[in-house]
Amino acid sequence: xxxxxxxxxxxxxxxxxxxxxxxxxxxxxxxxxxxxxxxxxxxxxxxxxxxxxxxxxxxxxxxxxxxxxxxxxxxxxxxxxxxxxxxxxxxxxxxxxxxxxxxxxxxxxxxxxxxxxxxxxxxxxxxxxxxxxxxxxxxxxxxxxxxxxxxxxxxxxxxxxxxxxxxxxxxxx
Amino acid sequence: xxxxxxxxxxxxxxxxxxxxxxxxxxxxxxxxxxxxxxxxxxxxxxxxxxxxxxxxxxxxxxxxxxxxxxxxxxxxxxxxxxxxxxxxxxxxxxxxxxxxxxxxxxxxxxxxxxxxxxxxxxxxxxxxxxxxxxxxxxxxxxxxxxxxxxxxxxxxxxxxxxxxxxxxxxxxxxxxxxxxxxxxxxxxxxxxxxxxxxxxxxxxxxxxxxxxxxxxxxxxxxxxxxxxxxxxxxxxxxxxxxxxxxxxxxxxxxx
Ligand SMILES: [Zn+2]
Numbered sequence: 001x002x003x004x005x006x007x008x009x010x011x012x013x014x015x016x017x018x019x020x021x022x023x024x025x026x027x028x029x030x031x032x033x034x035x036x037x038x039x040x041x042x043x044x045x046x047x048x049x050x051x052x053x054x055x056x057x058x059x060x061x062x063x064x065x066x067x068x069x070x071x072x073x074x075x076x077x078x079x080x081x082x083x084x085x086x087x088x089x090x091x092x093x094x095x096x097x098x099x100x101x102x103x104x105x106x107x108x109x110x111x112x113x114x115x116x117x118x119x120x121x122x123x124x125x126x127x128x129x130x131x132x133x134x135x136x137x138x139x140x141x142x143x144x145x146x147x148x149x150x151x152x153x154x155x156x157x158x159x160x161x162x163x164x165x166x167x168x169x170x171x172x173x
Numbered sequence: 174x175x176x177x178x179x180x181x182x183x184x185x186x187x188x189x190x191x192x193x194x195x196x197x198x199x200x201x202x203x204x205x206x207x208x209x210x211x212x213x214x215x216x217x218x219x220x221x222x223x224x225x226x227x228x229x230x231x232x233x234x235x236x237x238x239x240x241x242x243x244x245x246x247x248x249x250x251x252x253x254x255x256x257x258x259x260x261x262x263x264x265x266x267x268x269x270x271x272x273x274x275x276x277x278x279x280x281x282x283x284x285x286x287x288x289x290x291x292x293x294x295x296x297x298x299x300x301x302x303x304x305x306x307x308x309x310x311x312x313x314x315x316x317x318x319x320x321x322x323x324x325x326x327x328x329x330x331x332x333x334x335x336x337x338x339x340x341x342x343x344x345x346x347x348x349x350x351x352x353x354x355x356x357x358x359x360x361x362x363x364x365x366x367x368x369x370x371x372x373x374x375x376x377x378x379x380x381x382x383x384x385x386x387x388x389x390x391x392x393x394x395x396x397x398x399x400x401x402x403x404x405x406x407x408x409x410x411x412x413x414x415x416x417x418x419x420x421x422x423x424x425x426x427x428x
Contacts, residue, residue, distance in 0.1 A: 157215075
């Protein structure tokens with residue numbers, strides 16, 4: 001478990017707004033619906049001040065179109081729960097890292113057919129390796145990178161030479 | 174410089190960096206459905222999105238500093254050619270795939286030096302944007318490096334085209350390392366980057382890579398300048414016409 005995740009977990013557990021955090025677990029990554037914004041490491045904090053709920057999020061990739069959808073979904077979920085006054089703040093620093101994924105999120109990704117970052121050994125500068133990411137279908141490490149840029153900003157494309165299937169790898173960044 | 178002047182200069186810098194990112198992002202996006210094969214098509218779209226996202230962060234910050242009601246869309250869609258201050262190398266047409274990858278290499282290598290410095294800016298927002306962009310640039314650079322080596326060290330045809338792209342682009346790289354007064358003042362104030370300091374390392378890295386790829390770096394016998402003062406090649410007008418057409422047809426429209 002990464003320290004970044006532990007920090008977030010501590011913040012959540014110390015928060016008096018447990019019900020709101022749980023409500024926000026309903027907001028999913030539109031591209032990877034098995035992940036909540038909590039699992040994804042996008043949800044940083046939920047606070048309450050001057051009668052207004054403040055949700056702080058950190059974007060994954062600079063140009064990820066899913067972020068707009070996530071903002072709209074946060075607003076929709078909170079309004080449906082009767083919260084009128086709310087603010088969504090974007091926090092850029094520290095920059096989002098794939099090490100912020102929750103352990104449950106990683107397990108769910110694997111089940112979904114996407115290898116989580118920890119199923120590969122990062123190359124120099126923490127980039128996707130050429131080979132050896134564990135195949136989420138058959139568990140073989142005989143795999144090769146096809147492209148570091150997959151169907152969405154957060155994924156790289158690999159293929160397994162054992163079961164011969166292509167698969168996505170949630171890339172380290 | 175007074176605090177007010179510094180803030181005005183920071184706004185100008187944020188706009189320049191936003192222009193750089195937007196123009197290159199637009200050029201890269203032209204490869205969507207035109208790239209040599211599917212994986213490359215997707216990779217070009219991914220990298221283009223990173224740059225467009227970067228432009229949004231810089232423009233968003235510029236809007237915050239301007240505090241006059243303008244938003245990121247005003248900067249992207251409602252300024253004319255002369256008001257854009259991007260480097261010229263970024264607006265050149267995408268050319269063939271070798272041209273695109275050589276430009277990408279020259280720019281990714283420059284960005285990797287530039288962002289590493291901007292991460293240390295005493296302006297917290299610029300430093301945060303740089304830290305985020307830096308992570309993405311590592312991926313961009315690995316890809317453009319691999320492509321240029323592969324194309325340079327490939328067939329006779331791919332080598333010829335890659336060398337030719339390098340010759341055509343070289344004269345546009347000089348202005349990357351020629352900060353004007355505003356950029357020098359911001360660097361002295363600990364906010365911006367003195368890009369003159371980046372050139373030696375940039376050149377060194379390129380020389381090593383050119384050797385590996387069997388290419389040679391061109392002579393410094395010509396240079397074109399003007400991006401930072403708004404004097405552009407004819408290409409920017411055409412690019413903006415396409416980029417701004419929807420917003421001009423439907424003023425104020427939003428996605
Ligand atoms: Zn497999």
